[in-house]
Amino acid sequence: MSQQQRLHALAQDMRQRHLYELFSQEQQRFERLSVQHEQIIFDFSKQRLNDEVLDELIGFAKAKQLDTWIERLFSQQKINYTEQRAAMHWALRLPEYSERHQDLSTEVHAQLQRMFALVEQIHAGQYRGVTGQVIQDVVNIGVGGSDLGPMMVSHALADFKHQTAKGLRLHFVSTMDGSQLSDVLQHLRPETTLFIVSSKSFSTIDTLSNAQTARLWLSAGLGEQSLFLKHHFIGISTRADKMTAWGITPDKQFLLWDWVGGRYSLWSCIGLPIALSIGVAQFKRLLAGAYSVDQHFQLADFRQNIPVLMALIGMWNINFLQINTHAVLPYDGRLKYFTSYLQQLEMESNGKSIQRNHQPVEMHTCPIIWGEVGPNAQHAFYQLLHQGTNRVSCDFIAPIHRYDQQQLQLENANSLIEQHYLALSNCLAQSRLLAFGNHALENEDLDQLPVYQHYSGNQPSSTMLMKSLEPYSLGMLIALYEHKVFVQSVLWNINPFDQWGVEKGKQIAKSLLPVLTHTHADLSHLDASTRGLIQSIQMF
Amino acid sequence: MKIVVFGKTLYAGVMSALLAESGHQVYWCDHLAEDLNFEDHFEDHLLKVMLIKQKRIGFLRQCDFDCLDTDIDAYWFCLGAYEEQQAIRLAQRLQQRHIIHPKLMINTATFGLYGTAQLQDILNQDEWVYLPDNIREGKALSSFTDAEQLVVGCDCQQTLSKVQELLRALFPQPQQYICMPILDAEFSKLSVSGMLGARISFINDLATVAEKIGVDIQHVRASMAADPRIGGNYLFPGIGFGGENFSHDILTLTRAVADAGGRSRLLEQVWQINEEQKELLFRKLWAYFHGELNGKTIAIWGAAYKENTASIHQSAIHPMLAALWAQGAVIRLHDPAALQSIASMYGEREDLILCEQQYDAISDAHALCVLTPWRQYWSLDYRQLVNRMQHPLLLDGRNMYHPEYVKNQGLAYIGVGRQ
Numbered sequence: 001m002s003q004q005q006r007l008h009a010l011a012q013d014m015r016q017r018h019l020y021e022l023f024s025q026e027q028q029r030f031e032r033l034s035v036q037h038e039q040i041i042f043d044f045s046k047q048r049l050n051d052e053v054l055d056e057l058i059g060f061a062k063a064k065q066l067d068t069w070i071e072r073l074f075s076q077q078k079i080n081y082t083e084q085r086a087a088m089h090w091a092l093r094l095p096e097y098s099e100r101h102q103d104l105s106t107e108v109h110a111q112l113q114r115m116f117a118l119v120e121q122i123h124a125g126q127y128r129g130v131t132g133q134v135i136q137d138v139v140n141i142g143v144g145g146s147d148l149g150p151m152m153v154s155h156a157l158a159d160f161k162h163q164t165a166k167g168l169r170l171h172f173v174s175t176m177d178g179s180q181l182s183d184v185l186q187h188l189r190p191e192t193t194l195f196i197v198s199s200k201s202f203s204t205i206d207t208l209s210n211a212q213t214a215r216l217w218l219s220a221g222l223g224e225q226s227l228f229l230k231h232h233f234i235g236i237s238t239r240a241d242k243m244t245a246w247g248i249t250p251d252k253q254f255l256l257w258d259w260v261g262g263r264y265s266l267w268s269c270i271g272l273p274i275a276l277s278i279g280v281a282q283f284k285r286l287l288a289g290a291y292s293v294d295q296h297f298q299l300a301d302f303r304q305n306i307p308v309l310m311a312l313i314g315m316w317n318i319n320f321l322q323i324n325t326h327a328v329l330p331y332d333g334r335l336k337y338f339t340s341y342l343q344q345l346e347m348e349s350n351g352k353s354i355q356r357n358h359q360p361v362e363m364h365t366c367p368i369i370w371g372e373v374g375p376n377a378q379h380a381f382y383q384l385l386h387q388g389t390n391r392v393s394c395d396f397i398a399p400i401h402r403y404d405q406q407q408l409q410l411e412n413a414n415s416l417i418e419q420h421y422l423a424l425s426n427c428l429a430q431s432r433l434l435a436f437g438n439h440a441l442e443n444e445d446l447d448q449l450p451v452y453q454h455y456s457g458n459q460p461s462s463t464m465l466m467k468s469l470e471p472y473s474l475g476m477l478i479a480l481y482e483h484k485v486f487v488q489s490v491l492w493n494i495n496p497f498d499q500w501g502v503e504k505g506k507q508i509a510k511s512l513l514p515v516l517t518h519t520h521a522d523l524s525h526l527d528a529s530t531r532g533l534i535q536s537i538q539m540f
Numbered sequence: 541m542k543i544v545v546f547g548k549t550l551y552a553g554v555m556s557a558l559l560a561e562s563g564h565q566v567y568w569c570d571h572l573a574e575d576l577n578f579e580d581h582f583e584d585h586l587l588k589v590m591l592i593k594q595k596r597i598g599f600l601r602q603c604d605f606d607c608l609d610t611d612i613d614a615y616w617f618c619l620g621a622y623e624e625q626q627a628i629r630l631a632q633r634l635q636q637r638h639i640i641h642p643k644l645m646i647n648t649a650t651f652g653l654y655g656t657a658q659l660q661d662i663l664n665q666d667e668w669v670y671l672p673d674n675i676r677e678g679k680a681l682s683s684f685t686d687a688e689q690l691v692v693g694c695d696c697q698q699t700l701s702k703v704q705e706l707l708r709a710l711f712p713q714p715q716q717y718i719c720m721p722i723l724d725a726e727f728s729k730l731s732v733s734g735m736l737g738a739r740i741s742f743i744n745d746l747a748t749v750a751e752k753i754g755v756d757i758q759h760v761r762a763s764m765a766a767d768p769r770i771g772g773n774y775l776f777p778g779i780g781f782g783g784e785n786f787s788h789d790i791l792t793l794t795r796a797v798a799d800a801g802g803r804s805r806l807l808e809q810v811w812q813i814n815e816e817q818k819e820l821l822f823r824k825l826w827a828y829f830h831g832e833l834n835g836k837t838i839a840i841w842g843a844a845y846k847e848n849t850a851s852i853h854q855s856a857i858h859p860m861l862a863a864l865w866a867q868g869a870v871i872r873l874h875d876p877a878a879l880q881s882i883a884s885m886y887g888e889r890e891d892l893i894l895c896e897q898q899y900d901a902i903s904d905a906h907a908l909c910v911l912t913p914w915r916q917y918w919s920l921d922y923r924q925l926v927n928r929m930q931h932p933l934l935l936d937g938r939n940m941y942h943p944e945y946v947k948n949q950g951l952a953y954i955g956v957g958r959q
Binding site: 121124126128130131132133227230231 | 819827866867
């Protein structure tokens with residue numbers, strides 16, 4: 001029997017069993033099926049598996065040469081083979097002095113130091129616009145990896161906002177249609193506003209069209225472009241030439257490298273909005289947290305290796321238990337963009353169907369990732385989780401402590417702490433009910449309950465507890481998911497670092513744009529639906 | 541009467557001098573027990589002369605706390621706004637002494653609302669009075685003696701008559717005393733500073749607009765000052781107000797408004813406008829040189845927050861230095877009185893050159909900024925300016941000069957709220 005067949009057989013057996021049974025048979029289930037790394041505890045005891053399954057899954061990973069692939073990831077090999085690039089986001093969080101990769105570290109830290117100097121100048125209230133006014137609003141223009149990562153982290157670490165001499169506000173603008181930008185600009189003054197134009201290729205149409213609007217808005221308020229451009233625009237890209245051509249002066253250009261994927265880039269200068277929000281020291285803590293997970297991922301035995309376990313569990317659920325959707329449920333309002341961030345990280349990385357050998361994949365790859373801040377989702381889609389017909393696997397994420405000493409001086413501190421524990425207890429209650437169903441109900445005579453009040457349970461979930469949500473632990477959390485995604489790509493034998501699926505649509509849009517605005521354009525080459533829609537647009 | 545004066549504020553000096561001159565027995569007691577001559581604390585020449593004279597005649601004595609007689613009639617707390625803890629400590633020490641209460645206790649320090657009550661709680665058998673500090677630096681004696689009326693915060697008639705007796709030589713008429721409860725007087729004192737600050741920020745706010753629409757703010761100022769309802773005091777466009785007490789008052793009042801749940805942001809705005817105004821000349825320089833200030837030499841005349849004082853508290857010099865240094869400029873600074881304070885605050889650094897001679901400061905400078913309206917800056921040696929500066933640019937932070945005249949001498953001119 002092949003490994004895969006053995007796993008299928010185990011799954012066949014597991015499908016007959018209820019999580020309730022597994023727990024009653026195995027008293028030490030939590031101790032055996034949870035792992036701690038520093039301040040993060042990963043509990044996967046509520047997954048529908050046992051030691052036998054786990055051993056088989058680890059065997060599968062070994063057969064896929066996971067250890068060799070981890071070595072390849074942490075080298076300069078061009079493992080993003082469709083684009084002939086390495087994937088070295090881990091290099092972005094190397095310590096300043098690194099035995100193994102000193103040259104790389106020097107190059108990375110040179111850019112970081114420049115960025116830190118800028119951040120400190122802005123924080124000191126000494127970064128000036130063209131009229132000499134101090135910059136008080138920073139607008140990050142970017143999309144995808146240049147938006148989601150920085151925005152997610154800035155929100156998650158809102159409690160760590162760096163106190164500046166003069167107030168500093170951050171804004172994120174991404175949508176192509178300009179609706180976010182026009183909202184933001186209404187409240188800003190050109191004299192005190194700085195724009196960050198963040199685009200790996202510096203050719204992303206969404207970003208450049210927003211940047212162009214920003215430029216026109218500034219020139220209406222500040223006059224001549226040649227003077228204000230150099231004070232009001234920062235560029236972050238791999239392409240110095242394109243930034244220069246757009247009008248960004250060299251000393252306002254921050255470079256990244258083509259060996260960083262956009263969705264892995266928040267650790268680089270793309271993270272400028274994060275550093276502006278939390279300050280240089282805390283930004284370094286974020287990097288340090290991720291570096292710690294890089295070490296854990298490379299060194300820990302697979303059985304204790306959190307990203308490897310996360311990936312294997314994911315594969316088990318998708319490919320063997322046939323659970324094709326995965327919900328991410330943070331029990332902390334500050335993580336409200338975490339799911340969107342993971343959607344990009346996981347689905348853009350592993351939403352693939354061609355193997356590295358150009359053959360179609362043999363198994364399902366990335367599941368549908370979705371989710372929402374847990375307590376709010378309880379009032380939305382939890383109904384489906386508890387009583388719907390779909391099987392869904394879940395990740396619960398929650399910090400143990402919240403509200404530090406400084407915040408405790410607030411008058412309503414006790415009430416806030418109470419609220420935090422309320423959220424935490426909801427997190428535990430939901431995963432319990434999902435797993436055990438009716439068996440979690442206490443002191444109730446099930447026979448008396450109508451069937452529509454029954455819970456079948458047996459929905460698997462993992463719970464990620466962190467000591468508290470702060471830069472270091474958030475850095476850890478993100479890196480755990482990054483490496484989980486990589487491990488899964490190895491298991492499925494796909495390239496997680498390209499995104500050819502998002503390229504073509506942009507080109508078609510380019511060719512449609514002139515057709516849209518010309519009433520007499522030739523539509524004959526288009527399909528009937530598109531033709532009909534264009535005619536409707538022109539008619540209205 | 542036998543009177544003890546605590547503190548080494550300007551107010552302490554003025555009251556000691558005036559009370560001694562009026563025939564009271566005045567003991568100046570240094571609560572910090574520094575071995576210094578009282579008069580050495582003050583820059584004001586006239587005051588110094590008076591203090592030395594009174595010491596010589598014998599009406600004024602310096603005295604340690606422990607040597608104070610117990611039959612003193614009045615204790616006057618003339619501490620600085622930032623010496624609240626010292627004041628409390630003094631009150632506690634007095635409380636431990638064998639004094640026959642009640643005595644007259646006068647507080648002059650601005651510790652905010654309820655500042656006097658705090659001391660009163662410690663010495664609760666005595667008769668307390670709050671007299672707001674209305675002394676202005678540069679006009680120390682006259683700002684007290686020329687006042688037509690005196691605000692007295694006290695809670696009983698008997699206490700008021702003691703105050704009137706104490707100050708009879710200076711304010712002989714009963715109608716010269718405006719009497720009110722202590723808290724009311726404290727709030728009034730802060731309100732006066734708030735009003736004056738508001739006037740300055742108002743004219744500065746108008747100056748920004750005037751400049752943009754091509755109006756000369758000096759014309760606007762002249763018209764407003766001519767209106768008897770407004771008058772010309774505290775209505776000078778420029779680089780804002782400074783000074784320890786005045787700034788402290790405005791911040792304290794702002795906090796009092798906020799604590800009382802007031803929604804108005806007026807005072808915050810007054811403060812904010814003023815803070816921005818302090819670096820106005822930096823912004824002018826920045827715009828003039830298109831943001832290229834790295835390596836430029838900037839001459840500055842004036843570091844004191846106003847003329848005739850060595851005080852640099854809350855002066856525009858600080859934001860100017862910080863802003864220029866952040867851009868890599870070198871500063872050559874002259875001030876007739878405040879260089880010492882600047883040196884001890886910033887220490888030795890390569891990008892700060894302190895010049896004893898006014899015209900040394902402009903050597904090789906790319907611009908000259910005048911921050912303080914010292915008399916000696918009013919008339920310029922244009923030939924020296926044009927010949928010795930690298931670039932003849934004059935930035936006039938107090939609108940002291942005539943723009944056309946300056947330009948005709950070959951200098952570029954930038955003022956406040958004028959073209």
